[in-house]
Amino acid sequence: MNFFESNRLQARLHELVPGGAHTYARGSDQYPENMTPILVRGAGARVWDADGNEFIEYGMGLRSVTLGHAYRPVLDAAAAAMANGMNFSRPSVLEVLAAEDFLSLVPGADMVKFAKNGSDVTTAAIKLARAATGRTTVAACNHPFFSVDDWFIGGTDMCAGIPGVIAADTVRFSYNDLESVAAVLSTHAVAAVILEAATALVEPAPGFLEGVRELCDRHGAVLIFDEMITGFRWSEHGAQSVYGVTPDLSCWGKAMGNGFPISALAGKRELMELGGLNTDRDRVFLLSTTHGPETASLAAFRAVVHAYATEDPIGRMETAGRRLAQGVNAASAEAGLTDYVRVLGRPSCLIFTTADAEGVGSQPFRTLFLQEMLNNGVLGQSFVDSAAHTDADIDATIDAARAAMLVYAKAIDAGSVTGLLTGRPVAPAIRRTAAPRRLGTDEV
Known part of the structure; x- marks a missing residue:
């Protein structure tokens, strides 16, 4: 995937809008650097960005979309x-x-x-x-x-x-x-x-x-x-x-x-x-x-x-969420990462946890997982689903997670994301200073 047009538009947004987004949770500092899709449309559980990339989306408008985009x-x-x-x-x-x-x-x-x-x-x-x-x-x-x-x-x-x-x-x-x-x-x-x-x-x-x-x-x-x-x-x-x-x-x-x-x-x-x-x-x-x-x-x-x-959308969300949690957790176990990557939560409101080699929650390792999921066609800071997520969407997400685990396992073995993560880690949306994701700097 390339993000040339999204990156151009994101830079322009930073010139026009404080934080580059109208919601802090949607900010570029919540995603891997230079991998911040600017979206043009959505249908069901899928979205398309300004570069033509297609993603299965989770989070669904900060949990505001339960029936699917453009329902x-x-x-x-x-x-x-x-x-x-x-x-x-x-x-x-x-x-x-x-x-x-x-x-x-x-x-x-x-x-x-x-x-x-x-x-x-x-x-x-x-x-x-x-x-x-x-x-x-x-x-x-x-x-x-x-x-x-x-x-x-x-x-x-x-x-x-x-x-x-x-x-x-x-x-x-x-x-x-x-x-x-x-x-x-x-x-x-x-x-x-x-x-x-x-x-x-x-x-x-x-x-x-x-x-x-x-x-x-x-x-x-x-x-x-x-x-x-x-x-x-x-x-x-x-x-x-x-x-x-x-x-x-x-x-x-x-x-x-x-x-x-x-x-x-x-x-x-x-x-x-x-x-x-x-x-x-x-x-x-x-x-x-x-x-x-x-x-x-x-x-x-x-x-x-x-x-x-x-239509029982809650039942559909919970069914899809259970399949997703079971599949991704199984992929984590296959990769030997059970102690590092886990899917938790209510089936209709799932999150994933990411830990470093010491088993401690880690923003750099979270960013690596986000990066690899994006590379494999999945966009989301969580696994919060919708009633529009089909079996095919869930299967594709599990496959994407399985591919991401291969890179994640390398980082665990090395004890670091260095050489695997492109750019700086994500940072908490609500924090006192723009650092560690201040624009125009490369400080860590």
Whole structure:
């Protein structure tokens, strides 16, 4: 493969867009240097770049695409809506129908408000909780990401420009550690507890979510579930339905629109109405976005709901994911790399781990694996699949992994990626400095 045109376009993007991408997780520093495909189209589980290279894609739009790229019923629904106009000065009928569809899926919620990004709705949930409780402190689980907004990013390494006093209002607790939740709630006046009910790698321990629910009730804190990833991957009803624990508020996005921009804040009426017209309290400026209710994304969401009701996409994702995990792990074992390359996680939300010769997680070795998978026609920072991944796609991915393992084994034997990895290793997306992938330098 060559990446001449993609590399030219990536360089141009760095001149025009800070970071060379509009999402840090899509940045060139997340991929091997000079192997950063700039995509022109996708269909099903495959994408094509500006050089004509074809890839089987994983990650699927940062987990936002579960039905496959250019899934026709969603496109048709959005096109039909657009033909009637996309944005008006009053609500459209689609706002009623989409809200009814959403609330029929999430029986623990009384009201919903749509927006465009996950950060919009997580921050709106925090605002509601603060208004409802009269408190400011947020207890956030030690998951990697909740929002681009100050209340969360202020506590990360990439906190330049955020006053420390804002960051100090967010405290952390550990997932599956009920004692850490109890400690935070007993030592702080907490407005909201926010967490993912489960992650790709970790299921809730018996009694953990129920315990968090009880602690929030006891201390008067608002319980918020982030369903960005779990919603429409664990279940179209959310992880809250899988585990049987109902939050006060829940935040949704990603796969809701199969790639169309839509998110949702849902929850109990007494909280949601603080941003409405049926309250005697001071009103919360909740969500008020020009493009929040545009018709194309609402119609796309309704088509997604129909697909989940008629086609079992979660079942297809899980079947494909199980085959993929078994096949790649078998290829790893064949290459003698079981201790170094593994596929883990929920079948519909798989990740791969990469370790060095000492068995320690390694960015250079991760980059080598990404490089070799790209060379063999697979693009992805994970093995998160979609319902469009066919048996042929899975078989081709396993073959690509088997070929990548041959190079990886050489690096393990040598104890280094030197001579095998082209360019610098990838770096964490959220980090304090541009180094070690600063443009125009070759520092390691």
